[in-house]
């Protein structure tokens with residue numbers, strides 16, 4: 198449908214309760230869905246739970262429950278999280294839904310009929326934590342390369358999907374559709390992965406070993422692999438049935454499928470090749486965002502115990518502030534660290550000082566000096582025109598960034614207008630105008646500030662729906678009117694003529710009061726933040742670091758001998774002969790990528806690095822390191838222990854000075 202917009206989140210495992218990572222993807226999808234709805238699109242927003250597989254079965258057993266009863270019990274927590282975060286989903290999909298299960302069986306039958314499935318003996322390593330198979334060479338120290346958790350050797354006969362035959366078609370599709378996998382670094386990662394030969398995909402588990410799944414329609418001894426089942430939810434949820442019916446076409450292909458970078462291969466390779474086999478078009482975009490990390494650089498996850506419960510943030514700071522923080526704090530696509538201080542800082546600057554303060558100033562001065570109604574414009578103070586122009590430009594930017602899911606930039610664009618308006622208030626000094634009895638100019642300033650308050654919240658409504666509605670009420674508008682005004686402003690531009698002259702304004706409490714709670718009032722939150730931080734610390738006691746002495750000075754001439762370049766890591770593997778070394782292929786924009794041996798394996802896996810931009814010493818004489826040639830050096834921070842890489846966001850091959 199031309200006016201449709203379909204957005205999905207991953208469906209979450211019901212082996213644990215939700216945390217900041219899950220809240221993050223879901224809030225991002227929600228903001229995008231709300232924005233598109235406000236713009237008049239026919240939106241379908243789907244999220245849900247992934248309820249089959251070994252992990253869920255083990256959890257149910259651990260709790261002494263039947264798996265279905267366990268799922269029914271756990272799903273309550275997920276729905277509760279969504280309700281608390283005011284997630285406006287259209288469908289909450291559960292893979293135990295009978296209609297979904299029937300459709301999955303239909304797809305299996307269809308692929309079987311098309312001779313795209315076969316049965317074969319198999320030896321592999323199964324990671325229950327990632328719910329996927331690995332080959333022996335994938336393992337890191339004998340553990341799952343994704344989760345670091347133990348794997349189980351599996352020797353069994355299984356059903357396979359002929360995934361390998363779609364390899365070239367998938368590469369071609371990715372190359373022909375630059376926006377298909379985003380961000381760019383993730384696209385490169387997938388292309389890097391597809392440079393190796395793609396195998397076929399094991400899509401079953403013998404019931405004798407693991408029975409909690411959807412039975413194969415043509416082989417009752419097997420259930421389907423949890424990912425095969427789960428990925429199909431994106432289609433079955435919008436009515437796809439493998440019987441030629443077309444209901445799903447109202448929303449398919451999806452506009453955005455949001456995922457965390459942990460599940461890139463399953464989506465960009467397994468899902469897309471499944472779709473090819475089913476002869477269903479591929480989604481328009483698979484967008485892999487980054488991770489919320491703890492201080493030690495590890496992904497926040499339930500199993501590490503270093504997660505922050507979003508509910509605590511919501512209870513202490515309010516829902517809108519929590520949603521704003523999640524989307525503003527880190528670039529969508531990059532990793533970010535959570536810290537309590539970071540949260541407080543963002544709250545106090547953006548929300549309390551900038552947005553909240555601006556609105557409160559406008560409302561209270563209007564009420565104190567202008568009888569509490571929206572004034573008509575008086576004479577210009579000479580500063581309004583620039584503010585209107587800025588708002589027009591920033592709204593366009595907001596729109597473009599929201600369309601591209603760059604929430605942090607979209608929010609900042611609106612905050613630019615808010616900050617400029619606070620400066621405008623300081624410059625025009627309405628208190629002085631009031632004192633001097635210059636009502637004409639005072640009317641203009643107050644009207645302008647009220648208009649900006651409305652303008653900003655109207656744009657931010659998809660992120661801060663409650664505070665926005667509160668502000669609309671204070672200036673005599675409804676949410677419906679605000680959405681219509683937003684669409685009008687996007688179409689015909691911003692003129693700061695949206696409010697109705699004479700409408701009563703209401704001051705009330707500031708939208709975001711400055712956070713002044715005493716530590717004992719937020720003890721619960723502080724404790725949780727501390728516990729997450731403690732869990733993040735590496736198990737071994739960290740030795741006190743000696744500060745390394747600055748070396749003897751060098752001349753500029755010495756320094757300028759260094760040729761530093763921006764490189765992009767294309768692929769890599771572990772050094773065959775040294776645990777701490779990685780052998781990486783790095784592009785400096787030259788004809789051939791360089792092979793560089795880097796002593797960073799204690800901190801990074803190859804997967805962490807592919808797609809990253811790094812600084813390379815390009816003119817370091819080649820050397821053979823433990824039998825492998827190295828043509829340059831990657832710059833990293835840290836002494837003996839690597840802490841991070843020196844990374845830049847610039848074009849490959851660029852000189853670093």
Ligand code: MSP
Pocket residue numbers: 206207208209210217218219221222247427428429455456457458459460487488489490496497498
């Ligand atoms: N059930 C599979 C997905 C199947 S989709 C067909 C799964 N579930 S999960 O419960 O493990 O959720 C993974 C998702 O949660 C990630 O892709 C990401 O969206 C989110 N996050 C979990 N931890 C995260 C962080 N620490 N940071 C950001 N998001 C992460 O995988």
